[in-house]
Amino acid sequence: MLQTTVIIVGAGPAGSVLAGLLAQRGVETLLLDKATFPREKICGDYLSPGTVRLLDQLNLLDLVCSAGVRRLWGMTIISPDGTTLTAEFPAITGTNGAPPFALSIPRAILDSLLLKWARSFGVRCIEGFRVTDLIWKNGRICGVTGIGQAGPETYQGRIVVGADGRESVVARRLNLHQPHPRLRRMALVAYYVGARCNVPLRDHGLICIGDRSYCILNPIGERLTNASIVVDQGIVQGWKGQLDELFNSALLAFPLALSALRGTGRHGTVRCLGPLAFRSIRSAKAGALLIGDAAGFYDPFTGEGVGHALYSAKLAAHAIASALAECDGGLTETHLHRFDDEQRRILISRRRLGAALQAIIRRPGAANAVTRLLRRRQPLANLLLGVIGDLLPPRTLFSAHTLMGILHPR
Numbered sequence: 001m002l003q004t005t006v007i008i009v010g011a012g013p014a015g016s017v018l019a020g021l022l023a024q025r026g027v028e029t030l031l032l033d034k035a036t037f038p039r040e041k042i043c044g045d046y047l048s049p050g051t052v053r054l055l056d057q058l059n060l061l062d063l064v065c066s067a068g069v070r071r072l073w074g075m076t077i078i079s080p081d082g083t084t085l086t087a088e089f090p091a092i093t094g095t096n097g098a099p100p101f102a103l104s105i106p107r108a109i110l111d112s113l114l115l116k117w118a119r120s121f122g123v124r125c126i127e128g129f130r131v132t133d134l135i136w137k138n139g140r141i142c143g144v145t146g147i148g149q150a151g152p153e154t155y156q157g158r159i160v161v162g163a164d165g166r167e168s169v170v171a172r173r174l175n176l177h178q179p180h181p182r183l184r185r186m187a188l189v190a191y192y193v194g195a196r197c198n199v200p201l202r203d204h205g206l207i208c209i210g211d212r213s214y215c216i217l218n219p220i221g222e223r224l225t226n227a228s229i230v231v232d233q234g235i236v237q238g239w240k241g242q243l244d245e246l247f248n249s250a251l252l253a254f255p256l257a258l259s260a261l262r263g264t265g266r267h268g269t270v271r272c273l274g275p276l277a278f279r280s281i282r283s284a285k286a287g288a289l290l291i292g293d294a295a296g297f298y299d300p301f302t303g304e305g306v307g308h309a310l311y312s313a314k315l316a317a318h319a320i321a322s323a324l325a326e327c328d329g330g331l332t333e334t335h336l337h338r339f340d341d342e343q344r345r346i347l348i349s350r351r352r353l354g355a356a357l358q359a360i361i362r363r364p365g366a367a368n369a370v371t372r373l374l375r376r377r378q379p380l381a382n383l384l385l386g387v388i389g390d391l392l393p394p395r396t397l398f399s400a401h402t403l404m405g406i407l408h409p410r
């Protein structure tokens with residue numbers, strides 16, 4: 001049985017970044033992942049400008065950019081009645097007027113890079129190890145059990161962190177995982193190859209809003225495009241085993257996306273995931289922490305899941321490092337509460353923004369009206385994109401200056 005200080009289950013962006021940050025502070029860390037890297041992850045492959053800023057703060061931006069990423073400067077949004085709105089990410093204070101940008105990068109590349117970065121600080125990662133259960137001692141988690149390439153194994157640690165994504169076994173064993181009671185959406189994701197699809201997209205993502213569904217095209221590199229469609233769960237149920245046909249049929253609802261993809265070929269298979277929304281009742285319990293998706297997920301529309309994964313890794317690194325500096329036993333109730341409160345504050349604000357956007361995009365009439373309004377008020381459209389892209393806090397939208405802009409467009 002191996003003993004270490006911190007065990008992190010899951011080597012996605014949340015787990016790898018936490019492991020790297022702890023190793024930089026001299027904390028012995030063991031990462032465990034059921035996959036072997038590089039591994040695929042169903043995702044839109046988009047890093048919001050807020051995520052880019054966070055990568056920069058973590059000194060990871062140059063590394064990520066070295067992988068041949070594509071910069072995106074804004075989004076083109078098509079409402080159900082075909083109204084087109086193009087918005088740019090707004091420059092924010094402290095950037096000397098430099099326009100912020102988003103990035104697109106396949107997750108197989110991003111996640112491998114982050115893991116390699118963590119390993120460069122001495123983090124040990126065991127790939128192909130599936131955690132199946134937690135070990136308890138005196139009401140606290142003190143390790144994990146699972147199955148690796150050499151068979152069953154147990155690892156003991158003073159602190160255990162669940163960074164194991166949306167199916168988090170750590171959250172489930174702690175009885176914290178809770179599906180969303182109403183929002184039951186599914187995602188279908190496919191890749192298209194061919195230069196043509198990148199031409200109409202240029203350096204913007206394309207968001208097409210349909211009737212209770214939406215489609216996002218994210219140009220990656222010069223020839224590859226990620227196409228993600230989100231639909232209600234009921235639609236997927238009638239198409240069991242026919243994902244290609246379902247994707248083709250769902251794409252018909254978005255003529256502009258269809259025309260952007262015309263003349264290109266599908267690369268690989270269509271992948272499906274959902275229901276998408278769930279939450280963890282708390283993100284800290286019995287001496288263990290949950291970070292990234294393991295702590296909850298709402299909807300991919302805002303494209304800030306990786307940003308949240310990085311932010312919660314930063315938060316957890318701070319909580320763990322302070323706990324270890326203060327006492328030998330691990331995270332006290334005070335540390336757990338502080339971490340939970342801070343992460344909850346972020347998750348609630350994301351969920352509120354997500355719910356407000358869902359309330360608009362699920363009603364074609366509302367989506368048309370809002371797109372038309374924003375077309376007439378370009379600065380407001382850019383501001384909204386800044387909030388969705390996690391560059392600006394949601395309260396910016398309710399400032400007196402913004403409200404005046406809605407009433408009296410320049």
Ligand SMILES: Cc1cc2nc3c(=O)[nH]c(=O)nc-3n(C[C@H](O)[C@H](O)[C@H](O)COP(=O)(O)OP(=O)(O)OC[C@H]3O[C@@H](n4cnc5c(N)ncnc54)[C@H](O)[C@@H]3O)c2cc1C
Pocket residue numbers: 009010011012013014015032033034035041042043044045046047048051129130131132163164165166167168169187188189228273276291292293294300303304305306307309
């Ligand atoms: C359709 C869709 C599109 C999205 N598009 C975007 C986007 O464009 N931009 C964006 O920022 N976010 C997007 N997201 C969200 C984003 O993918 C997640 O928020 C992000 O991956 C969370 O990172 P993570 O490290 O918490 O989890 P993950 O990336 O899921 O990593 C979890 C890791 O844990 C491992 N693991 C799981 N269970 C176990 C176990 N029992 N034992 C050992 N290892 C285990 C897995 O193998 C995996 O490597 C999207 C999500 C969906 C569903």
